[in-house]
Amino acid sequence: MKTIILIDMDAFFASVEQQSNPALRGRPVAVIGAGKRTVVTTASYEARARGVKTGMNLYEAKKICPELVVVVGNNDKYTHTCTKLKELYLKYTPDVEIYSVDEAFLDVTGSAHLFGGPLEIGRKIKKEIKRLFGINATVGMGPNRLIAKLAADLSKPDGLRWIKREEVAEVLEDLPPEQLWGIGKRMAEHLRSLGICTCGELARTPVGVLRSRFGIVGEHLKRMAQGLDDSPVAADDKETEDVKSIGHSMTLPEDVYRIPEIKAYLLLLSDRVCFRARQYGYAGKTVTLIVRYRSFETFSVRKKLNSPTNDTHRVFGAICELLDGLRLREPVRLLGVSIGSLLRQSGQLALFPEQDRRRRLLETLDRINLRYGLRSIVWAATLEPKRQPGVISPAWRPEGVHRSL
Amino acid sequence: MTEIDEPVVVVATFYQGRIRPVKFKWKGRLIHVKKVTYHWIQKDGLKEIHFFSVTDGKTLYSLAYDTDTISWHLQAVETEGV
Incomplete structure (x- = not known):
């Protein structure tokens, strides 16, 4: 019987900081990004108890919790911990998907019997995490x-819970739909307007009614309310077969509205995306620009290229065309670049000498950066030191490429 | 944390692939590491820098070991106490 485990680190960044500095333990702590960012990235449970939430402005957080200790996050510390956590998970199954920097799915269907069952694996992993890093994790298990x-989610923090297949209907019966992963508050409001207030009610609603109201999503909603989900755990060795896009986003150290500065960040992001694509042997035929305004309003625009590429300047050129076609209404908080419609590079020789020269140049730059460290050799336009990411992307993973952005 | 960024002499153990600072000299004072509260590695190309948050029971220090130059630095000191 299929068994999936989710390991979710409790208040990850704040817990790591409390472990690093014993003076912070038991105190309300807020982790913020570097630069001029004043938004709470993670709040410790002590801070949460006083009303401090992720995404809250620091001024607001300090107002409701004057004793709040503010710590600037250290991305290296978190990514190293995540890499080490993955090594731990791989002791129990090869099917590990690092879903985000603080969440991982493990498919233990084929290995659970070797370790005394899923619950025992969950217990051991929690114990090991506590021993190695001194921090707590919540472990959820299900079919x-x-x-x-x-x-x-139902057993946080420091929880351990296994919802067996035969218990799913009972657990879901009175559960508000928004407690399910993937159903937001707005969708829950739509459902309530139809008189659907629990997953049980949603599961019993005829699929035709849901389809007429929500389109194809309606069918998916019903399946979710029935506790059904066929999505596989995308382990690193599997995911590359099925990779859809390669992207990189960055919360800027401060909100930016000047186009030249925005373009400098976009060159940096295009370079990172293309570097990753080249390392994994992919080239993309669509280019996407993601923009988030100061107000958190987020949108994306896309462009199709006439041939697949992983050349930084071709991608950057297309991104600039997309940006030039926009009329930015607010200062920009976050930027993202991704390439999609990916193709494996076949190693076909370039038709024109100039293309071949360009390919060799990029290969040389990559080799230098892999040997001496990323950003050892960079495009001059990205040189300003303040162009460092302030907040780690939630989609960060130790290696590999995401199936989608 | 108050940034220091000074080279320091550190006595450390290197055993079974693990590094553990035991004591270090700073401002003419010998500081005995009572506990390593956190350890992480920053990778940059083939170079690795090991960071250690350590305490002598009173103060929190941040030490860095560069595998490329085989040198130790005292990165920062927590002035608020531990």
Whole structure:
């Protein structure tokens, strides 16, 4: 019987900081990004108890919790911990998907019997995390990713819960739909307007009614309310077969509205995306620009290229065309670049000498950066030191490429 | 944390692939590491820098070991106490 485990680190960044500095333990702590960012990235449970939430402005957070200790986050510390956590998970199964820097799915269907069952694996992992890093994790288990996530959400913090297949209907019966992973508050409001207030009611609603109201999503909603989810755990060795896009986003150290400065960040992001694509042997035929305003309003625009590429300047050129076609209404908080419609590079020789020269130049730059460190050799336009990411992307993972942005 | 960024002499153990600072000299004072509260590695190309948050029971220090130059630095000191 299929068994999926979700390991969710409790208040990850704040817990790591409290572990690093014993003076912070038991105190309300807020982790913020570097630069001029004043938004709470993670709040410790002590801070949460006083009303401090992720995404809250620091001024607001200090107002409701004057004793709040503010710590500037250290991305290296968190990414190293995540890499080490992955090594730990791989002791129990090869099917590990690092979903985000603080969440991982494990498919233990084929290995659970070797370790005394899923619950025993969950216990051991929690114990090991505490021993190695001194921090707590919540472990949720279920017959699929959706239910494993729910089990973790229902038992946070420092929880351990297994929702078995035969218990799913009972657990979901009175559960508000928004507690399910993937159903937001707005969708829950739509459902309530139809008189659907629980997953049980949603599961019993005829699929035709849901389809007429929500389109194809309606069918998916019903399946979710029934606790059904076929999505596989995308382990690193599997995911590359099925990779859809390669992207990189960055919360800027401060909101930016000047186009030249925005373009400098976009060159940096295009370079990172293309570097990754080249390392994994992919080239993309679509280019996407993601923009988030100061107000958190987020949108994306896309462009199709006439041939697949992983050349930084071709991608950057297309991104600039997309940007030039926009009329920015607010200062920009976050930028993202991704390439999609990916193709494996076949190693076909370039038709024109100039293309071949260009390919060799990029290969040389990559080799230098891999040997001496990223940003050892960079495009001059990205040189300003303040162009460092302030906040780690939630989609960060130790290696590999995401199936989608 | 108050930034220091000074080279320091550190006595450390290197055993079974693990590094553990034991004591170090700073401002003419010998500081005995009572506990390593956190350890992480920053990778940059083939170079690795090991960071250690350590305490002598009173103060929190941040030490860095560069595997490329085989040198130790005292990065920062927590002035608020531990």
